[in-house]
Amino acid sequence: MNVFGSSPRAPHRLKWLLALLVGIGSTAILFRKPVQEAVLLRSFLTSESASEPAFFALAEVAKDRFALLLRIWNTKKIPHRMLVVTYLKDNAGARPDSYRRDESLLLSATMDADASVRELALATLAQQRHPAVPRLAAALLRDADPQIRLLGVQYLRKQDASTALPLVFNLLDDPDPRVVTSADAALRMWTGQDFSVRMTHAAITSAGDTNLEPENLKIIQDGVNRWKEW
Numbered sequence: 001m002n003v004f005g006s007s008p009r010a011p012h013r014l015k016w017l018l019a020l021l022v023g024i025g026s027t028a029i030l031f032r033k034p035v036q037e038a039v040l041l042r043s044f045l046t047s048e049s050a051s052e053p054a055f056f057a058l059a060e061v062a063k064d065r066f067a068l069l070l071r072i073w074n075t076k077k078i079p080h081r082m083l084v085v086t087y088l089k090d091n092a093g094a095r096p097d098s099y100r101r102d103e104s105l106l107l108s109a110t111m112d113a114d115a116s117v118r119e120l121a122l123a124t125l126a127q128q129r130h131p132a133v134p135r136l137a138a139a140l141l142r143d144a145d146p147q148i149r150l151l152g153v154q155y156l157r158k159q160d161a162s163t164a165l166p167l168v169f170n171l172l173d174d175p176d177p178r179v180v181t182s183a184d185a186a187l188r189m190w191t192g193q194d195f196s197v198r199m200t201h202a203a204i205t206s207a208g209d210t211n212l213e214p215e216n217l218k219i220i221q222d223g224v225n226r227w228k229e230w
Helices: 009-044 052-061 066-072 078-092 096-109 113-126 134-140 146-156 161-173 177-193 215-228
Strands: none
Touching: 009 052, 009 066, 052 066, 052 078, 066 078, 066 096, 066 161, 078 096, 096 113, 096 161, 113 134, 113 146, 134 146, 134 161, 146 177, 161 177, 161 215, 177 215
């Protein structure tokens, strides 16, 4: 019998307990960061808004950056997709190897429902001189939104005339005068022909009014006829 009233196994139990506590503490420290990152990612993906600091924090620590971007892209939320394409644009030149892997995401983004996402993706591909840019720009010419058609003309102006000129020439029959005058400007640049049409002729008379000054409308119509005769 122990006169002090304690078991001879007590020191061993104490050591075992201390070792267990140390192990639990080490495990908690080891896994705390991954758990925090998982919680942050889940919160970011489920949120309707997209926190830019949270996005960059996730991108900074991601082991597979492309997999993270693809997961965020697949939320189909416009704020999230804008962050993805902005990130890809900002890093396309700095990380050429990564850009080749990101190419599929950028091509998908050019077909996005949101015009801002499409424009940013196309700008990134144009910046990298991607061979699909003429085809993608031509597709914009069929969009119902005249602003998107104008964007298509903008990108086609930078392409070889032998490819782009026939596509832009067809826009002389576009219902929007702004598109027509933009097409004229591109044709004038490629051919050197000047039929006195200017983009300012498509300016509206006042805010909220869609009518052109009669003399400007006549200049545009005459210019279109002269292009067709030429």
